[in-house]
Amino acid sequence: MLNTFVVYVENKPGVLTRVASLFRRRAFNIDSLTVGRTEKPEVSRMTIVVDADRDEALRVEANLYKLVNVTYVENITGKSSISRDLAMIKVSATHGTRSDVLELANVFRARVVDVGPETLTLEITGPEAKIDTMLEVLRPYGILEMVRTGVVAMRRGGLKTDEAAVTAAPETGAGTAAADDNVSYSV
Amino acid sequence: MIKTGAQILWECLEQQGVTTVFGYPGGAILPAYDALKYSNIHHVLVRHEQGATHMADGYARASGRVGVAVATSGPGATNMVTGIATAMLDSSPIVCITGQVGSKLIGSDAFQETDITGVTLPITKHNYLVTHASEVARTISEAFYVASSGRPGPVLVDITKDAQQSTCEFDGKPVAPQLPGYRPDLSPTPTEYKQALELIHSAKRPVILAGHGIILSGAMDEVRQFAERNNIPVGLTLLGLGAFPASHPLNLGMMGMHGEAWLNTTIQEADLLIAFGMRFDDRVTGSLKTYAPNAKKIHIEIDRAEVNKNVKVDVALVGDLKAILRELLPKLKSQERREWLAYIDRLKGDVAVRDIQNLPDNGHLYAAHVINDIWRQTLGSDTVIVTDVGQHQMWEAQYFKHEHPRTLITSGGLGTMGFALPAAIGVKAARPEAEVWAVVGDGGFQMTMSEMATMVQENLKVNIAIINNGYLGMVRQWQEFFYDRNYEATPLLSPNFVKLADAYGIRAVAVTQRSEVVPTVEMTRKHKGPVLIDFQVEQEDSVYPMVAAGAALHEMIRRPNPLEETAADA
Ligand SMILES: Cc1cc2nc3c(=O)[nH]c(=O)nc-3n(C[C@H](O)[C@H](O)[C@H](O)COP(=O)(O)OP(=O)(O)OC[C@H]3O[C@@H](n4cnc5c(N)ncnc54)[C@H](O)[C@@H]3O)c2cc1C
Ligand SMILES: Cc1ncc(C[n+]2csc(CCOP(=O)(O)OP(=O)(O)O)c2C)c(N)n1
Ligand SMILES: [Mg+2]
Numbered sequence: 001m002l003n004t005f006v007v008y009v010e011n012k013p014g015v016l017t018r019v020a021s022l023f024r025r026r027a028f029n030i031d032s033l034t035v036g037r038t039e040k041p042e043v044s045r046m047t048i049v050v051d052a053d054r055d056e057a058l059r060v061e062a063n064l065y066k067l068v069n070v071t072y073v074e075n076i077t078g079k080s081s082i083s084r085d086l087a088m089i090k091v092s093a094t095h096g097t098r099s100d101v102l103e104l105a106n107v108f109r110a111r112v113v114d115v116g117p118e119t120l121t122l123e124i125t126g127p128e129a130k131i132d133t134m135l136e137v138l139r140p141y142g143i144l145e146m147v148r149t150g151v152v153a154m155r156r157g158g159l160k161t162d163e164a165a166v167t168a169a170p171e172t173g174a175g176t177a178a179a180d181d182n183v184s185y186s187v
Numbered sequence: 188m189i190k191t192g193a194q195i196l197w198e199c200l201e202q203q204g205v206t207t208v209f210g211y212p213g214g215a216i217l218p219a220y221d222a223l224k225y226s227n228i229h230h231v232l233v234r235h236e237q238g239a240t241h242m243a244d245g246y247a248r249a250s251g252r253v254g255v256a257v258a259t260s261g262p263g264a265t266n267m268v269t270g271i272a273t274a275m276l277d278s279s280p281i282v283c284i285t286g287q288v289g290s291k292l293i294g295s296d297a298f299q300e301t302d303i304t305g306v307t308l309p310i311t312k313h314n315y316l317v318t319h320a321s322e323v324a325r326t327i328s329e330a331f332y333v334a335s336s337g338r339p340g341p342v343l344v345d346i347t348k349d350a351q352q353s354t355c356e357f358d359g360k361p362v363a364p365q366l367p368g369y370r371p372d373l374s375p376t377p378t379e380y381k382q383a384l385e386l387i388h389s390a391k392r393p394v395i396l397a398g399h400g401i402i403l404s405g406a407m408d409e410v411r412q413f414a415e416r417n418n419i420p421v422g423l424t425l426l427g428l429g430a431f432p433a434s435h436p437l438n439l440g441m442m443g444m445h446g447e448a449w450l451n452t453t454i455q456e457a458d459l460l461i462a463f464g465m466r467f468d469d470r471v472t473g474s475l476k477t478y479a480p481n482a483k484k485i486h487i488e489i490d491r492a493e494v495n496k497n498v499k500v501d502v503a504l505v506g507d508l509k510a511i512l513r514e515l516l517p518k519l520k521s522q523e524r525r526e527w528l529a530y531i532d533r534l535k536g537d538v539a540v541r542d543i544q545n546l547p548d549n550g551h552l553y554a555a556h557v558i559n560d561i562w563r564q565t566l567g568s569d570t571v572i573v574t575d576v577g578q579h580q581m582w583e584a585q586y587f588k589h590e591h592p593r594t595l596i597t598s599g600g601l602g603t604m605g606f607a608l609p610a611a612i613g614v615k616a617a618r619p620e621a622e623v624w625a626v627v628g629d630g631g632f633q634m635t636m637s638e639m640a641t642m643v644q645e646n647l648k649v650n651i652a653i654i655n656n657g658y659l660g661m662v663r664q665w666q667e668f669f670y671d672r673n674y675e676a677t678p679l680l681s682p683n684f685v686k687l688a689d690a691y692g693i694r695a696v697a698v699t700q701r702s703e704v705v706p707t708v709e710m711t712r713k714h715k716g717p718v719l720i721d722f723q724v725e726q727e728d729s730v731y732p733m734v735a736a737g738a739a740l741h742e743m744i745r746r747p748n749p750l751e752e753t754a755a756d757a
Binding site: 008009010014017018021025055058059062063065066067068069070071072 | 304305308309312313316333366367368369370490491492494495496
């Protein structure tokens with residue numbers, strides 16, 4: 001199952017490598033990772049989507065906390081939150097299909113950002129699922145090129161994300177014992 | 188005052204209480220070496236940078252203080268990798284300082300440039316690249332704080348040559364760490380304490396699993412009170428040995444792959460495991476599917492990422508063990524547990540494994556005898572044993588009874604051959620008053636034996652007991668058990684160790700008879716300088732009992748022709 005983590009890190013060189021390296025080192029599966037500035041210049045914010053079961057997700061969180069440059073981690077999966085992905089999609093749009101594509105763009109509230117002789121480039125923002133659906137309906141017309149930013153996410157409501165849970169004791173949870181092939185057969 | 192980065196470096200190390208560093212110079216670290224003339228810190232010149240890291244590690248494990256190793260860029264830094272990984276897996280606090288090419292040259296594949304912060308990223312607790320003199324003070328303060336707090340571990344500080352050479356204002360005052368994301372001080376909730384106590388009070392067959400975290404936390408007294416008050420038997424991990432006195436009636440010895448059979452059976456039959464600062468390593472659990480199937484589990488552990496990693500637990504108390512036990516002790520009831528303890532006593536009688544100890548002298552020299560004799564001879568004195576990795580390491584764990592913490596120093600998690608001699612040198616540097624023995628295999632000794640010169644140059648008396656079985660013994664044992672005795676690449680030719688030691692100016696003697704062991708140990712202890720003893724032991728002996736990798740903890744391979752078995756062993 002996909003888990004979305006909001007991670008605050010110190011805005012310092014090499015921090016992205018530390019986070020990425022952790023996922024490789026512990027064999028966690030990243031679905032998407034975005035990083036960008038925040039309202040504080042010394043802090044960067046990551047949204048990391050990870051394919052993990054509940055126990056694995058707890059271990060992802062605990063391991064992220066162990067990174068010295070990580071100041072805050074929250075798994076917002078299942079919590080009231082907004083998440084957005086942005087995509088730019090270059091679709092083949094010939095004489096015969098152009099108006100169909102435009103109509104679909106309208107339905108999904110996508111914007112036309114570039115027009116070529118035989119193409120339209122659309123920009124769409126929304127939850128991942130919405131973009132996935134739009135891609136499905138555009139596919140028959142011919143998607144020539146597509147890029148997505150990956151998800152960014154934020155908690156709903158008045159509190160700032162890192163204030164909302166700062167007092168909550170980190171969960172340790174009840175895990176599942178690792179499978180037996182985790183036995184090391186080395187001497 | 189205006190100072191160079193190099194001067195600031197040593198001053199800050201002094202502020203941290205550093206008196207000794209282990210290192211090896213080279214171009215990129217030369218400014219730092221040049222500035223040593225302003226410092227009172229003693230520099231130990233090693234023979235290989237791996238040695239420097241193991242010495243720093245041994246120093247740290249023996250004393251509880253941070254050990255420091257220094258090396259140049261490129262090959263000097265990469266030679267440290269094994270030692271850093273060793274310290275990482277065993278939570279040992281060391282700080283490694285490496286020189287780096289000038290900051291303008293970084294990324295240009297300059298001479299002896301290696302991205303050592305990149306290389307060591309997954310094997311350090313944290314690392315730093317310092318490119319300005321003005322960053323040195325804060326970085327050193329943070330490095331020591333991170334290395335020694337929470338779950339300890341290695342920190343590497345890579346300092347460019349220009350950062351060492353250039354100057355900045357330095358007022359000599361300690362700089363506080365600025366680590367907004369680093370919170371080593373977690374503590375459990377009241378509910379979690381309550382749940383733990385309920386489980387303990389209602390348990391009929393509890394066992395304490397005592398680990399290295401007890402020693403790191405300094406919680407020996409609390410653990411003892413805890414066990415005694417509630418009459419809970421205590422099993423130890425390899426790295427926990429010494430955390431609970433071996434002679435204590437509740438002590439059941441070492442658990443796991445080469446642990447005591449009665450203890451492994453006790454764990455399998457327990458209804459409650461209480462883990463104190465141990466991480467359920469696979470050498471400790473055997474097959475996870477069958478591990479302690481009827482037991483509830485309480486895990487007291489400072490690193491949240493260890494909780495539920497290998498073994499699913501019912502209650503986790505995350506925080507410093509000593510603080511947590513102090514919280515629990517006033518509420519811990521006194522319980523008798525006569526039946527359970529009597530049952531375990533019977534197990535001990537049934538399945539005594541320290542068989543070889545009772546073997547009459549049949550003209551063969553067994554490693555177990557050698558180690559047990561060293562234990563008997565040094566009993567009651569302040570002795571630290573540092574072992575290498577292999578069969579001799581396991582025999583040491585089985586036949587040397589450790590009463591006190593920090594008296595066994597060994598590479599457990601990484602199992603790094605070559606650890607013993609340099610780590611023992613570090614131990615001796617940290618604790619000059621202690622009697623220090625390196626117990627090492629003929630294979631592992633040859634990996635770092637060049638450090639004999641360091642020992643002699645430093646005038647340190649480390650006694651070296653080579654358990655010479657002519658094989659990479661532990662691997663040979665696996666070949667015997669699991670690969671049809673195909674002894675591929677395990678028979679080992681060694682130099683004449685006595686002559687070799689002689690070349691270093693070290694007194695040395697070979698021992699082939701059991702009757703010679705005690706007099707030789709006595710001579711070694713009396714001799715002023717270091718002594719090397721080449722114990723030429725039975726070549727194809729194996730370590731018993733053994734849980735094969737992947738087997739259940741109680742399914743142990745036992746010595747095929749049990750010698751006279753008895754539990755009445757010292
Ligand atoms: C050839 C070979 C054979 C081996 N066979 C065995 C065997 O038979 N039996 C055996 O036991 N081992 C064996 N080992 C060692 C094994 O691989 C592990 O190194 C060992 O079991 C780890 O012990 P540990 O969990 O106590 O220590 P560590 O690995 O050092 O773990 C310590 C734990 O304590 C925690 N901690 C640290 N500080 C604190 C604190 N202040 N408060 C609370 N918690 C804290 C840490 O976070 C960590 O989780 C063998 C090794 C080799 C090389
Ligand atoms: C650096 C390193 N290489 C390889 C191994 C794998 N290994 C584990 S034990 C062992 C044999 C050790 O032989 P020796 O030092 O003679 O000790 P013995 O087992 O004979 O007591 C080997 C090769 C290791 N642990 N470390
Ligand atoms: Mg050997």
